[in-house]
Amino acid sequence: MRTECFADRLCYVVLMVLLISLTGCAGQRTASKGPYTFWPGSDLPRIQFLTEVNSNFDVIEQQRGFQLISFEAPEKIEFEPIIKPTGVTVHKGKLYVCDAGRTAVFVIDFVNKTFEKFTGAIGRGSFNKPLNLAFSDDDYMYVADVNRQEVLVFDPLGGFVRSFGRDELFKPTDVAVYEDKVYVTDAKDHHVKIYDRLTYKLIDQIGRGSDMSPERLYIPLHMAMDDKGELYVTNTGTGRIIKMDRDGHLLMAFGGMGNVVSLFGRPRGIHVDDQGLIYVVDASHQNIQIFNQEGRLLMFFGGSNEMRLPASVAVSTENLEFFQQYAAPNFELERVVYVSNHFGDKRLAVYGLGQRRGVDYEAEYRLIREEREAEIAREKAEAEQAQEDGAAAGQ
Amino acid sequence: MKKILLTLLMVAMASSSFAVVEGSKHDMRILDSDAEVRICAYCHTPHHANVTGGYKPLWSHDLSIQTFVPYESDTFNGDDLGAIDPMAGPSLLCMSCHDGAIAPDAYYGDPGGNIGVEADVWNGYGVGQFGDMTNDHPIGFDYTYSYANDTGMSTDTAVFAELRDPAATLASQTSDVYAITKIEDVLLNEKIMTCASCHDVHNRDPLGYNAADGYFLYGQQQDSQVCTMCHVK
Numbered sequence: 001m002r003t004e005c006f007a008d009r010l011c012y013v014v015l016m017v018l019l020i021s022l023t024g025c026a027g028q029r030t031a032s033k034g035p036y037t038f039w040p041g042s043d044l045p046r047i048q049f050l051t052e053v054n055s056n057f058d059v060i061e062q063q064r065g066f067q068l069i070s071f072e073a074p075e076k077i078e079f080e081p082i083i084k085p086t087g088v089t090v091h092k093g094k095l096y097v098c099d100a101g102r103t104a105v106f107v108i109d110f111v112n113k114t115f116e117k118f119t120g121a122i123g124r125g126s127f128n129k130p131l132n133l134a135f136s137d138d139d140y141m142y143v144a145d146v147n148r149q150e151v152l153v154f155d156p157l158g159g160f161v162r163s164f165g166r167d168e169l170f171k172p173t174d175v176a177v178y179e180d181k182v183y184v185t186d187a188k189d190h191h192v193k194i195y196d197r198l199t200y201k202l203i204d205q206i207g208r209g210s211d212m213s214p215e216r217l218y219i220p221l222h223m224a225m226d227d228k229g230e231l232y233v234t235n236t237g238t239g240r241i242i243k244m245d246r247d248g249h250l251l252m253a254f255g256g257m258g259n260v261v262s263l264f265g266r267p268r269g270i271h272v273d274d275q276g277l278i279y280v281v282d283a284s285h286q287n288i289q290i291f292n293q294e295g296r297l298l299m300f301f302g303g304s305n306e307m308r309l310p311a312s313v314a315v316s317t318e319n320l321e322f323f324q325q326y327a328a329p330n331f332e333l334e335r336v337v338y339v340s341n342h343f344g345d346k347r348l349a350v351y352g353l354g355q356r357r358g359v360d361y362e363a364e365y366r367l368i369r370e371e372r373e374a375e376i377a378r379e380k381a382e383a384e385q386a387q388e389d390g391a392a393a394g395q
Numbered sequence: 396m397k398k399i400l401l402t403l404l405m406v407a408m409a410s411s412s413f414a415v416v417e418g419s420k421h422d423m424r425i426l427d428s429d430a431e432v433r434i435c436a437y438c439h440t441p442h443h444a445n446v447t448g449g450y451k452p453l454w455s456h457d458l459s460i461q462t463f464v465p466y467e468s469d470t471f472n473g474d475d476l477g478a479i480d481p482m483a484g485p486s487l488l489c490m491s492c493h494d495g496a497i498a499p500d501a502y503y504g505d506p507g508g509n510i511g512v513e514a515d516v517w518n519g520y521g522v523g524q525f526g527d528m529t530n531d532h533p534i535g536f537d538y539t540y541s542y543a544n545d546t547g548m549s550t551d552t553a554v555f556a557e558l559r560d561p562a563a564t565l566a567s568q569t570s571d572v573y574a575i576t577k578i579e580d581v582l583l584n585e586k587i588m589t590c591a592s593c594h595d596v597h598n599r600d601p602l603g604y605n606a607a608d609g610y611f612l613y614g615q616q617q618d619s620q621v622c623t624m625c626h627v628k
Contacts, residue, residue, distance in 0.1 A: 040452070040454055040455035041455075044454070046454055084495070084500075086494070086495065086496065100495050100500075129495060131495070131496055146495065146496060171496075173496050187496065187497065188426070190426075190427055212428070212429070212430035213430065214429065214430065218426070218427045218428075218429065219426060219427070219497060221496060221497060236497060237423070237426070237427060237429060237437070238429050257436050257437075257440060257441050258440060258441050258442070259440045259441070259442055259463045260442075260463065261451075261452055261463075262452075265440040265463065265491075266491045266492065266497075268494075268496075282463075283491040283494070284440060284463075284488070284491050285463040287463070290454075292453075296453060297452045297453070298452055298453045298454040298455075299452045299453070299454035299455045300452065300455070308482065309482075309487065309490055309491055309494070311494065342490065342494060343481075343482055343490070365453065365454070369453075372451065
């Protein structure tokens with residue numbers, strides 16, 4: 001009985017080995033089986049690390065090894081590493097990665113397992129150092145190229161249209177598009193510069209009041225735009241996040257330079273998701289802090305063991321079904337969070353924002369809030385009592 | 396940690412006879428200024444404790460007020476630096492600004508213009524530009540180990556050493572300030588090579604260079620003195 005069982009198993013193993021060797025190994029990694037990494041903790045997790053991409057081989061389906069029935073030589077696929085991803089943008093389910101190290105934009109389609117170098121950047125449309133890009137509603141792509149000191153425009157088919165800003169842009173680091181205008185952060189001239197999409201002319205520049213307030217733009221490095229067209233700028237020079245309307249009126253600001261929660265050391269990439277959560281990358285704290293629309297910190301994730309000089313973040317509700325396979329069994333994804341790192345073994349890291357099934361987070365948070373308020377009240381009462389005692393002793 | 400601070404302090408004191416960071420390319424006020432006209436805050440993240448009244452992240456209930464350690468982290472005070480980490484020590488701090496967006500990641504030439512940034516090769520531009528340091532001078536390795544083990548053509552370290560004794564001073568220097576600085580003083584934990592082993596980032600014009608071409612180096616370019624500070628050539 002026992003030997004029979006063993007023989008069966010052996011048979012099975014041999015069969016499997018044969019099968020694998022005959023069909024060739026798929027290069028695609030399988031969904032992870034854990035252990036899972038959660039933030040802020042595993043009791044009420046909101047963020048889970050899902051997967052990482054360091055080259056095209058982490059995305060594409062590739063056939064390796066011996067194939068029994070094949071009359072063609074297997075297609076040779078060039079190795080395309082991601083080296084210095086400065087900007088990540090999600091557009092229509094695809095991830096666009098500006099790689100300043102490779103002087104290229106990579107277009108990644110996770111679901112269809114494709115990883116392509118953007119081919120439109122040739123001739124006069126060649127990149128020199130693309131840092132970030134943005135799309136208009138009609139799918140035109142705008143790339144901020146800091147070395148060309150220009151913004152490059154590509155049509156929906158990927159053809160180069162033209163570039164603009166050569167005379168006015170000194171250090172274009174990020175770009176956003178809203179209706180008929182293009183917004184460009186200039187980290188050297190400390191402005192957000194506004195261009196007309198049709199004439200490519202500079203029509204205004206904002207963010208620079210005459211006072212010395214920390215809300216004045218000073219090394220504005222990255223920019224996000226919400227669906228209302230309001231701008232969120234990481235003001236690296238003052239360590240603040242500045243929200244303003246498209247005319248430059250200050251709507252909100254939070255943060256500052258410092259090494260505690262809610263403050264920043266080297267704020268870089270920023271993203272506002274569809275529910276208004278603000279994600280801010282910090283290259284000094286090696287983390288991402290998430291704020292709500294009041295500028296109140298909700299949580300942070302990352303850390304020096306997880307991120308290595310993180311640069312950029314993009315959040316999307318697309319491809320949730322695909323990435324659910326990487327999630328822990330009870331963890332239901334609501335958003336996909338893409339983070340780029342300049343160094344380390346996760347040049348492109350994918351996280352999931354979500355909740356554990358069957359847990360009432362709001363009720364838990366309410367409890368915690370109440371406990372905290374009671375604690376603060378108790379501390380306050382104790383302090384008052386101590387003060388009274390001190391005064392009594394003094395008399 | 397204390398040792399590092401002491402080393403840094405020593406280096407800082409040794410450098411203090413020069414005009415320092417003020418007015419250098421590392422004086423961020425050349426770009427603009429904050430209201431307090433600060434210089435140091437851009438790199439040395441202030442230890443603000445703004446969190447009055449029990450400020451805690453809403454979703455992170457089990458965390459007390461947390462302090463991020465931007466560079467005094469496991470990379471900076473690591474006593475267990477056996478493993479080679481190219482970004483060990485203050486190098487990470489350097490690269491957090493020298494990312495190509497805030498500050499140039501392309502060197503050996505004019506970083507502002509249209510330069511061949513793809514060329515991170517000999518005579519090209521872009522130190523660490525492809526995210527790896529393999530074709531740049533290595534950092535993050537143990538100098539003392541290399542000194543002890545890289546004997547060059549002979550097994551006799553004393554005769555055919557490739558590198559100079561870490562305890563030796565930066566003797567190629569004519570400047571009396573750097574002449575008293577030892578090689579180990581510019582190594583992290585007295586052994587790990589970092590960006591700061593060659594670059595005195597706080598010094599506008601070490602060795603009397605002007606700010607434009609000093610590169611914040613400890614050694615002079617003439618006769619490649621900056622190289623021969625360590626290399627026996």
